[in-house]
Amino acid sequence: xxxxxxxxxxxxxxxxxxxxxxxxxxxxxxxxxxxxxxxxxxxxxxxxxxxxxxxxxxxxxxxxxxxxxxxxxxxxxxxxxxxxxxxxxxxxxxxxxxxxxxxxxxxxxxxxxxxxxxxxxxxxxxxxxxxxxxxxxxxxxxxxxxxxxxxxxxxxxxxxxxxxxxxxxxxxxxxxxxxxxxxxxxxxxxxxxxxxxxxxxxxxxxxxxxxxxxxxxxxxxxxxxxxxxxxxxxxxxxxxxxxxxxxxxxxxxxxxxxxxxxxxxxxxxxxxxxxxxxxxxxxxxxxxxxxxxxxxxxxxxxxxxxxxxxxxxxxxxxxxxxxxxxxxxxxxxxxxxx
Amino acid sequence: xxxxxxxxxxxxxxxxxxxxxxxxxxxxxxxxxxxxxxxxxxxxxxxxxxxxxxxxxxxxxxxxxxxxxxxxxxxxxxxxxxxxxxxxxxxxxxxxxxxxxxxxxxxxxxxxxxxxxxxxxxxxxxxxxxxxxxxxxxxxxxxxxxxxxxxxxxxxxxxxxxxxxxxxxxxxxxxxxxxxxxxxxxxxxxxxxxxxxxxxxxxxxxxxxxxxxxxxxxxxxxxxxxxxxxxxxxxxxxxxxxxxxxxxxxxxxxxxxxxxxxxxxxxxxxxxxxxxxxxxxxxxxxxxxxxxxxxxxxxxxxxxxxxxxxxxxxxxxxxxxxxxxxxxxxxxxxxxxx
Numbered sequence: 232x233x234x235x236x237x238x239x240x241x242x243x244x245x246x247x248x249x250x251x252x253x254x255x256x257x258x259x260x261x262x263x264x265x266x267x268x269x270x271x272x273x274x275x276x277x278x279x280x281x282x283x284x285x286x287x288x289x290x291x292x293x294x295x296x297x298x299x300x301x302x303x304x305x306x307x308x309x310x311x312x313x314x315x316x317x318x319x320x321x322x323x324x325x326x327x328x329x330x331x332x333x334x335x336x337x338x339x340x341x342x343x344x345x346x347x348x349x350x351x352x353x354x355x356x357x358x359x360x361x362x363x364x365x366x367x368x369x370x371x372x373x374x375x376x377x378x379x380x381x382x383x384x385x386x387x388x389x390x391x392x393x394x395x396x397x398x399x400x401x402x403x404x405x406x407x408x409x410x411x412x413x414x415x416x417x418x419x420x421x422x423x424x425x426x427x428x429x430x431x432x433x434x435x436x437x438x439x440x441x442x443x444x445x446x447x448x449x450x451x452x453x454x455x456x457x458x459x460x461x462x463x464x465x466x467x468x469x470x471x472x473x474x475x476x477x478x479x480x481x482x483x484x485x486x487x488x489x490x491x492x493x494x495x496x497x498x499x500x501x502x503x504x505x506x507x508x509x510x511x512x513x514x515x516x517x518x519x520x521x522x523x524x525x526x527x528x529x530x531x532x533x534x535x536x537x538x539x540x541x542x543x544x545x546x547x548x549x550x551x552x553x554x555x556x557x558x559x560x561x562x563x564x565x566x567x568x569x
Numbered sequence: 570x571x572x573x574x575x576x577x578x579x580x581x582x583x584x585x586x587x588x589x590x591x592x593x594x595x596x597x598x599x600x601x602x603x604x605x606x607x608x609x610x611x612x613x614x615x616x617x618x619x620x621x622x623x624x625x626x627x628x629x630x631x632x633x634x635x636x637x638x639x640x641x642x643x644x645x646x647x648x649x650x651x652x653x654x655x656x657x658x659x660x661x662x663x664x665x666x667x668x669x670x671x672x673x674x675x676x677x678x679x680x681x682x683x684x685x686x687x688x689x690x691x692x693x694x695x696x697x698x699x700x701x702x703x704x705x706x707x708x709x710x711x712x713x714x715x716x717x718x719x720x721x722x723x724x725x726x727x728x729x730x731x732x733x734x735x736x737x738x739x740x741x742x743x744x745x746x747x748x749x750x751x752x753x754x755x756x757x758x759x760x761x762x763x764x765x766x767x768x769x770x771x772x773x774x775x776x777x778x779x780x781x782x783x784x785x786x787x788x789x790x791x792x793x794x795x796x797x798x799x800x801x802x803x804x805x806x807x808x809x810x811x812x813x814x815x816x817x818x819x820x821x822x823x824x825x826x827x828x829x830x831x832x833x834x835x836x837x838x839x840x841x842x843x844x845x846x847x848x849x850x851x852x853x854x855x856x857x858x859x860x861x862x863x864x865x866x867x868x869x870x871x872x873x874x875x876x877x878x879x880x881x882x883x884x885x886x887x888x889x890x891x892x893x894x895x896x897x898x899x900x901x902x903x904x905x906x907x
Contacts, residue, residue, distance in 0.1 A: 303754070337752070365816045376751055379759040413714055413801040414675070416641070421717040421798045444805030448813040460759045461802055463751040464795075467782030468803045472810040475786040478703045493831045 233262045233288065234545040237318040237327035240269035241297040242334030243532045250333070251277055253537025254289050260538070263545045264288035266327055268318040270295060292317060298338045300530060307338040315339055319346040322523035329524030329544035331515065333532040339525065340377050340518055347521040350553055352560035355381070356520035357389045357459070358527065359396055360466055366450030371397055372411075374459035375466045377518065381458035383426035386410070387434060391563060392519040392556055393454035394436045399550040400543060406453035409442030411461060416441070423458065431456070434563070514543030520556065524548050571600045571626065572883040575656040575665035578607035579635040580672030581870045588671070589615055591875025592627050598876070601883045602626040604665055606656040608633060630655060636676045638868060645676040653677055657684040660861035667862030667882035669853065671870040677863065678715050678856055685859040688891055690898035693719070694858035695727045695797070696865065697734055698804055704788030709735055710749075712797040713804045715856065719796035721764035724748070725772060729901060730857040730894055731792035732774045737888040738852075738881060744791035747780030749799060754779070761796065769794070772901070852881030858894065862886050 238254055240247040247269060254265040267274055271293040278284050278291070294317035296310040310316070315334055321327040323346055332339050340358060349356055357374035364370050373393050378385060390408050397406035410428055412420035417428060419441055431438045442452045444465060457465065484494040515528035515536070524547040528540045547553075576592055578585040585607060592603040605612055609631040616622050616629070632655035634648040648654070653672055659665040661684055670677050678696060687694055695712035702708050711731045716723060728746050735744035748766055750758035755766060757779055769776045780790045782803060795803065822832040853866035853874070862885040866878045885891075 363813070365813050379751065411802060413717065413798055413805070421796075424798075444802045444807070445809035445812065447806060448809040457802075458759075460751055460762075461799055464749060464782045464799055465802055465806045467751070468785060468806050469782070469810050471783035471786040472807050473814070474783065475701070475703050476811070476814050495831070 233264050234328045234548045235264045235266060235326065236541050236544045236548075237266045237268055237292070237321040237330045238537070238541060239314045239318050239330070239332035239334050240267040240274055240291075241294075241314045242332040242530070243528075243537070244300075244530045246333070247274060247277055249532055249534045249537050251281070252534040253532075253541060255281055255284055255287055256534060256538040257541035258287040258289050261542045261545060263541060264290070265541060266290050266292045266318075266321060268292045268294050268314045268321070269297070292321065294318070298335050300335050302335060302338065304341075307335070307341065313338075313342075315342050316346060319343055319523075319525065322525070323347055328548035329526065331526045331528065331537070331540045331544050333528045333530055333537065333540075336376065336527050339527050343518050343521050343523075343525040347523045347525065350520055350522055350557050350560075352557060352564060353392075353520035354388060355385045356518050357392060358516050358518050359393060360462075360516045361514075362447055362469070364448050364450035368450050368453070369401060370447055370450070370453055370455060371401075372447060372455045372457065372462050372465065373519065374457065374462050375516065376459045376463040378459040380460070381423065383423060383430050386423070386427040386456050386458065387430040388520070388560065390431050390434060390436060390438070390454065390456045391559055393456060395552060395555050395559060396517065396519060397453050399552045399555065400546055401453075403453055405437040407439045407451070408436050408454040408456065409439050409446065409452040411444070411455050411457035411465070412441035413443060414441065415443065427456070515540035517543070517547060519552075522553070524553070571602050572666045572886045573602045573604060573664065574879050574882045574886075575604045575606055575630065575659040575668045576875070576879060577652045577656050577668070577670035577672050578605040578612055578629075579632075579652045580670040580868070581866075581875070582638075582671075582868045584671070585612060585615055587870055587872045587875050589619070590872040591870075591879060593619060593622055593625055594872060594876040595879035596625040596627050599880045599883060601879060602628070603879060604628050604630045604656075604659060606630045606632050606652045606659070607635070630659060632656070636673050638673050640673060640676065642679075645673070645679065651676075651680075653680050654684060657681055657861075657863065660863070661685055666886035667864065669864045669866065669875070669878045669882050671866045671868055671875065671878075674714065674865050677865050681856050681859050681861075681863040685861045685863065688858055688860055688895050688898075690895060690902060691730075691858035692726060693723045694856050695730060696854050696856050697731060698800075698854045699852075700785055700807070702786050702788035706788050706791070707739060708785055708788070708791055708793060709739075709744075710785060710793045710795065710800050710803060711857065712795065712800050713854065714797045714801040716797040718798070719761065721761060721768050724761070724765040724794050724796065725768040726858070726898065728769050728772060728774060728776070728792065728794045729897055731794060733890060733893050733897060734855065734857060735791050737890045737893065738884055739791075741791055743775045745777045745789070746774050746792040746794065747777050747784065747790040749782070749793050749795035749803070750779035751781060752779065753781065765794070853878035855881070855885060857890075860891070862891070
């Protein structure tokens, strides 16, 4: 049986095009049925432009409102019929196994927490982002923004959820779990990480100790645990560096004719390079620890990113990631009472 | 009159070569006298290899011990005659106006706090790092590691010190000061930053509100305030991304003959690029708020980085940055009691 995934049709910067095309591709290539959530008349008209779309398992569920990227908390709460809220309700009601959105991350997280609620045993759901590494592997960083002030116990739960995510979705057997800190020695870090270190040591995971910001990208660690403030700063800083590198390379490569020729010849290399660093291959950031599957992708998501996110949402549901989180956290509470 | 700067001759990865050459260049091109601190017989022999060195204002001050990059706290404390400690003592005793080291950052910060002490009115000295931006300006991030757990008041003092640093050394008139947070709105962030926001608003600086990790590199802000844990994560994460980019570009550019030709032609562009992103031009990271000038540069510092750090140390002393910090913080305590 195929999984049903609800997809916010109005989330991305170029919505609903990437969403509609991503839904069609996911429906064609993966064993999945997609519910496109958004204003029905508009979506129906757009969908009609794709020949053969009506033969694919893609349906529309109406939602009259759309949350903007810059909507404030009050506006988000007021939109009771937003595509994000309607999509998440489909999951809560069991009509969809998972939800995918490229929309406002804060709104998606807040709404998912309210509509779906946390899994039994989970104190705080956490957003997990995947990074490319020098070794061509992926590393997971969590939390990247769902919780700004965390307790050591929250971080311990993030470690367990990240470990399960890596095992279930990336197929790693014993993911190396590290605690994002400053300095590798056990005593290094701030109050929060020093206390969390003591908890992580006792968990039945492959805890390799403290890691530093540069380890996010060197392939030495698979799951990196941080509070949502620090994780978000690391994520956004990375985006900043990437943009700087792009801007400076572009400028310097343009500045003489010889260089223009050189740049032309190495253009394929750059497109490889872009592909290799492309976050869209990882299928978005799951909000781990909510009742149901909720995956948030970047606002700049293209068709490929949406397709992959829908695929990953189905894998989450089929791999019973949430059931594993619930069971392993329950075992832990018995073994390691906090 | 020229400033006297004590330089740890044994700090960098390739010490003492970059230090000796950096000292000679600084002495030749800037109005500065350099005291090379380290094992005298070794330094004397090395210095003798540079013709004309004896005519430049470069002297040697003996220190029998060297702190290694991986020395632990106990080892650092035990080395009473390390080049770092001896160099800082020269500053305390008034024999040098400033100290520069490319050695162990943790050791240099800890020793500076003990040997020099904090300026009156400064609760916590902070390490300030300079970043290149897309707009070809520099942005200052502080603290990048001197204080892992901070109070809102600490952050307010960092803001004032960063503002003064930018005005004095980078010659900016009204540096834009931002608070590193997640989300730009006033209410966004963690407990620490939300409280700090209220203090920063009341300071007589050009406070532009919250900024995010990506703003470090886009030139929209000149001084970015963070606690030392978050600042250090941002710094190290940036290093990680830069290494990833370098590794992936190198690999993809090598993979076919055409690309090799392309890469050859655009090689000059890459060297421009490297130069533009080169931290060595910024003259190292000053530890702001200690009694005396203490500048810490990267362990990978080359001759140019050392020369610039010595120059900046002299500019700090001559620009009376510390006197300004002391005076402005005192005025502040009167105007805005904490």
